[in-house]
Amino acid sequence: xxxxxxxxxxxxxxxxxxxxxxxxxxxxxxxxxxxxxxxxxxxxxxxxxxxxxxxxxxxxxxxxxxxxxxxxxxxxxxxxxxxxxxxxxxxxxxxxxxxxxxxxxxxxxxxxxxxxxxxxxxxxxxxxxxxxxxxxxxxxxxxxxxxxxxxxxxxxxxxxxxxxxxxxxxxxxxxxxxxxxxxxxxxxxxxxxxxxxxxxxxxxxxxxxxxxxxxxxxxxxxxxxxxxxxxxxxxxxxxxxxxxxxxxxxxxxxxxxxxxxxxxxxxxxxxxxxxxxxxxxxxxxxxxxxxxxxxxxxxxxxxxxxxxxxxxxxxxxxxxxxxxxxxxxxxxxxxxxxxxxxxxxxxxxxxxxxxxxxxxxxxxxxxxxxxxxxxxxxxxxxxxx
Numbered sequence: 001x002x003x004x005x006x007x008x009x010x011x012x013x014x015x016x017x018x019x020x021x022x023x024x025x026x027x028x029x030x031x032x033x034x035x036x037x038x039x040x041x042x043x044x045x046x047x048x049x050x051x052x053x054x055x056x057x058x059x060x061x062x063x064x065x066x067x068x069x070x071x072x073x074x075x076x077x078x079x080x081x082x083x084x085x086x087x088x089x090x091x092x093x094x095x096x097x098x099x100x101x102x103x104x105x106x107x108x109x110x111x112x113x114x115x116x117x118x119x120x121x122x123x124x125x126x127x128x129x130x131x132x133x134x135x136x137x138x139x140x141x142x143x144x145x146x147x148x149x150x151x152x153x154x155x156x157x158x159x160x161x162x163x164x165x166x167x168x169x170x171x172x173x174x175x176x177x178x179x180x181x182x183x184x185x186x187x188x189x190x191x192x193x194x195x196x197x198x199x200x201x202x203x204x205x206x207x208x209x210x211x212x213x214x215x216x217x218x219x220x221x222x223x224x225x226x227x228x229x230x231x232x233x234x235x236x237x238x239x240x241x242x243x244x245x246x247x248x249x250x251x252x253x254x255x256x257x258x259x260x261x262x263x264x265x266x267x268x269x270x271x272x273x274x275x276x277x278x279x280x281x282x283x284x285x286x287x288x289x290x291x292x293x294x295x296x297x298x299x300x301x302x303x304x305x306x307x308x309x310x311x312x313x314x315x316x317x318x319x320x321x322x323x324x325x326x327x328x329x330x331x332x333x334x335x336x337x338x339x340x341x342x343x344x345x346x347x348x349x350x351x352x353x354x355x356x357x358x359x360x361x362x363x364x365x366x367x368x369x370x371x372x373x374x375x376x377x378x379x380x381x382x383x384x385x
Contacts, residue, residue: 021078024087028072031092035068035099042103050110052155057106064099068092090133097141101148104171105155111167134186138179145171213287215265216272224286224294228345231298235339242339243297243305246352247275247312250331250364252291259323267321267330274315279308294349295334302338302369309334309367317365331365340372347373 039061046057071088074080080088104114149168211223219227228244235242249271256264268291275285275295284296295312297305313332321328335356339348355370362368 021075021081025072025076027087027089028068028075028092031096032065032068032072035096036065038100038103039065042107045107045110051106051108053106060099060102060106064096064103067095067099071095090137093137094140097137097144101144104145104148104167105152111152114171130186134179134182138175138182141178142172142175145175216268216287218272218293219284219286221286221288224284224288224296225345227284227286228296231296232339232345235298236341240299241301243300243302243336244339244345244348244352245295245297245305245309245334245336246288246349246356247293247295247309247332247334248356248360249291249316250333250360252330255328255330259328263321263323263328267319267328270319270321271316271330271332274319275312278312278315283308302336305336305338306367306369309336313365313367333359333364334367335359335370336367337370338372343373 042051042057043061045051046054051057071080071092075086075088080086085091100114104111107114145168149171211219213220231242234240249267252264252267255267268287271293272285272287275293279285279295279297282298283300284298286294286296288294295309297308300308313334316330316332319329321330333356335352335354335358337348337352337355339345351370351373355368359366359368
């Protein structure tokens, strides 16, 4: 077993164990770290005397970082789960954009550093947003910084210069670039989502094809075996009877030899339709191979199974498959066996196959029932012509 490293144990002790909460918690921590770093830069500028109001910068740093600390605690504690947006993404971004706009006003001559912080916020924060949310948060950022640019000169008691215009244009470029990039990301995400849906549908279709016989649309041998094993467990738990029947079209090879394989294929399809029309919705028919089929009858007594198979036999005997100017007719023989507790599915199928052999040997177009397994051998199968 893989032993966690010290770093993995540390991360596991800090982040939530739930995968979804761990993801949004890690993003909240990232936002907090970015804000703390931005606050550190602003405090450094204030200590160097590059801002006009050192105390205001200190208050700004405390409030900006403190707000994200509160949101991070809400996320890690699970309290935010009761909200429409458990990750608080919009709230965090609005808070950091507002904080960035205030920082632009407070930074004075050093406000050229703010656009890079803004870009970082927008790049990292909008990956999980919808298209409408990206446009909305970008519009709010544009409004906030328009106000900040207008207020910066008055707050710092300085005249509006070409440098202020350059800063304002830089903010505008950052906003426009961030919004354009995120819109592009949204387009890529949407296209990838459509591709994932198409891939999932293709995989589902492939799984369906892997389970179905291409000619008849019935379950194939492998899928039927899985289903019989499942029903075997259910029958064992519930004590309800489970019957398995092997059906074989009589003299099918001459149909292929005399009339061609296309006629044989139509005969198999007509047979499938006739059986499906004669059994219940809960009964499962599968193609076992060639002209042989398996019918599984759940929660069915032997007498009821015999009656159902007689109905199937009569429906098949009435089929007419056209070939050029003549009509091809055929019959079916069946062997029925009840699955017994402690018996394997393979053994039950073997007994049904022996009953089918008996029906074939005694003239075909009939149903034979296999006796229950006995330690000292099996009795003769019951027949119903």
